[in-house]
Amino acid sequence: MYIHVPFCRQKCPYCSFYSFPPQRGDFDRFLQAVCAHLHLLAQEPLVQALQFxxxxxxxxxxxxxxxTYISQILHTCRSTLHCAAVAEISIEVNPGTIDAFSLCTLQQAGCNRLSLGVQSFLDQELKQLGRVHSAQDAVTAVLEARRAGFNNISLDLMYGLPGQRLANWRLSLEQALSLAPEHLSLYELTPEEPSPLYQDLACAALTLPHEDEVLAMMDSTAQLIADSSLVRYEISNYARPGHICRHNINYWQNGSYLGLGPGAVSALQGRRYRIPPGLARYQRLACTQTTPWLAEEQLDVEQSFRESVVMGLRMLKGVSAGALSARYQLDLFSYYGTVLDRLLSQGLLCWQGERLALTEQGLPLANQVMAELV
Ligand code: SF4
Incomplete structure (x- = not known):
């Protein structure tokens, strides 16, 4: 289950996610709407059959x-739907919006995994990214989370920032590793239209690092991670043994998921359901027992097969030809034919037994490989 909380104190200039600064009463409206939606979903046979x-x-x-609102939502989840006794319960935390007391409350509410959006450990980069926190806030948040009892902490960092040099990226990554997180997510900044950063780059007010510098950051990442207890398991994700993100693994396996909150998407039994942005609409519909799902999109078998291949290849263990064949009655090799032959002969993909996976050489070129298979 994914619960989209659409509030941000201020908008980061690189961000294209749906979020806005909350107005008075918005938190109450959100809580009421999500709980009403959970009660509504509990009457759907499709949802009753699921375990979360x-x-x-x-x-x-x-x-x-x-x-306490997170706590109330979790209580409503447990009392209306089938939640696993040992469910992984993650919450994204901005280090500028948390304190020791809140961390203890979240932990007591049942949150057992924190995902801290650190992005950089250099204040000057944080300022450029429009983040509302400092590097010290991030360090303090990790230490306080440990004291509150969290033993599964993930840190998000971004590289390839405007003007960033290799040495700065190394500083951020070394600081992150020194905090001994159980999980790291390392993303290359990809400015998307219509974000302000995209426009600044388009008019050359800012420039991204040269491709060679970004490749050097990736190489450096591999060296630094090799000396830690983290293992890469997905293009951008690294975990200590036993701490992979189960929630994201389900996405990469193209599994079913239920989305709540304005802007959220669900995927159930080969259909996709979208809730449009807009808190007022979401609240009005959920509270009058009307489904807020706008439209359902039925994916055809081939489309769904290709999605499973492309998302599954994000994981280092790749995709199982046998599992794909059982799920879609399509054969990986004959479906892609000469395209697959070429990617294999170029050394970008390889077979690991009956699993198809990206090679070391293919990992930095994953986007190009995916574009051929999607
Ligand atoms: S990147 Fe910034 S604006 Fe976007 S969701 Fe995160 S905190 Fe909010």
């Missing part, structure tokens, strides 16, 4: 919500 192994509060900035 993971719950993920994402956003936006879920840590802007008072932690």
């Amino acid at each position: 192994d993971t719950i993920f509060f994402g956003g936006g900035t879920p840590s802007l919500l008072p932690p």
Whole structure:
């Protein structure tokens, strides 16, 4: 289950997610709407049949919500739907919006995984990214989370920032590793239209690092991670043994998921359901027992097969030809034919037994490989 919390204190200039600064009463409206939606979903046979192994509060900035609201939502989840006894319950936390007391409340509410949006450990980069926190705030948040009892902490960092040099990226990554997180997500900044950063880059007010510099950052990442207890398991994700993100693994396996909150998407039994942005609409519909799902999109078998291949290849273990064949009655090799032959002969993909995976050489070129298979 994914719960989209659409509030941010201020908009970061690189961000294209749906979020806005909360107005008076918005937190109450959100809480009321999500709980009403949960009660409504509990009457759907499609949802009654599901067991939820993971719950993920994402956003936006879920840590802007008072932690007692998170607690009430989790209580409603457990009392209306089938939640696994050992569910992974993650919450995204912005280090500038959390304190020791809130962390303790979240932990007591049942959150057992924190995903801290650090992005950089250099204040000057944080300022350029429009983040509302400092590097010290991030360090303090990790230390306080440990004291509150969290033993599964993930840190998000971004590289390839405007003007960033290799040495600065190394500083951020070394600082992150020194905090001994159980999980790291390392993303290359990809400015998307119509974000302000995209426009600044388009008019050359800012420039991204040269491709060679970005490749050097990736190489450097591999060296630094090799000396840690983290293992890469997905293009951008690294975990200590036993701490991979179960919630995201389900996405990469093209599994079913239920989305709540304005702007959230669900995928159930080969259909996709979208809730449009807009808190007022979401609240009005959920509270009058009307489904807020706008339209359902039925994916055809081939489209769904290709999605499973492309998303599954993000994981280092790749995709199982046998599992794909059982799920879609399509054969990986004959479906892609000469395209697959070429990617294999170029050394970008390889077979690991009956699994198809990206090679070391293919990992930095994953986007190009995916574009051929999608
Ligand atoms: S805090 Fe996250 S969701 Fe909010 S504006 Fe910044 S990047 Fe976007």
